[in-house]
Amino acid sequence: MIDSVEIIGLIAAILTTLAFIPQVIKVISTNSSKGLSLTTFIIFIIGVILWFIYGIFKSSISMILGNGITFFLALIIIVYIIKNKKTNL
Amino acid sequence: MIDSVEIIGLIAAILTTLAFIPQVIKVISTNSSKGLSLTTFIIFIIGVILWFIYGIFKSSISMILGNGITFFLALIIIVYIIKNKKTNL
Incomplete structure (x- = not known):
């Protein structure tokens, strides 16, 4: 059984994870x-x-x-930043 | 006494907190x-x-x-994003 404290953690985890999705979408869609x-x-x-x-x-x-x-979402952003830096050289 | 697991957590906390400082500096210094x-x-x-x-x-x-x-660092970034959005209206 999941206790109520773990539910707070679960919502926290969902939010700090989902949070990076709009940033990933912004980076991919603008390719910047x-x-x-x-x-x-x-x-x-x-x-x-x-x-x-x-x-x-x-x-x-x-x-x-x-x-x-979050690891994978941050990784996508890192790859794009490095890719963009190379393009701008 | 802090145990070794708590040391991992402490380093993790320091990194995910310090991480936002370069972003805050970038936002403030470029004012963008x-x-x-x-x-x-x-x-x-x-x-x-x-x-x-x-x-x-x-x-x-x-x-x-x-x-x-992290709360305060993220708050600075949010204030700048909103301030920038208003300026661009």
Whole structure:
């Protein structure tokens, strides 16, 4: 059974994960990552990997699922930023 | 005493928090939030508030501190996006 605290975590995980979808859509549809900081997303994705590991130790389904998906969304953004930087060289 | 799992969480919190600093600097120094999705940051900040509450229930110092600071960094970005949208009207 999922307790009420875990439900807060689950909603938090869903929100901080879904949050990146509009940004990913914006980057893909405009084919531009202008304005986005590469440093931010690289530091962020390393943090997300550590949160994922932390979630495994804390047996937190919310953290494992949320950070797992956020990892892939942040990765898409990073790929676009690097691709755009290369194009602009 | 902080255990080794909590150290992973602490580093994760530090990284996902510090991550937003280059983005905040970019937004402030260029005085532009172009390319940043307002929807992303609004959904994200609500998620961060819930992670903060979840951290209190889980007695996780990393989550409380990390999400507390991330809240303020995300808030700065949101204020800039809205300010920029108004200027562009």
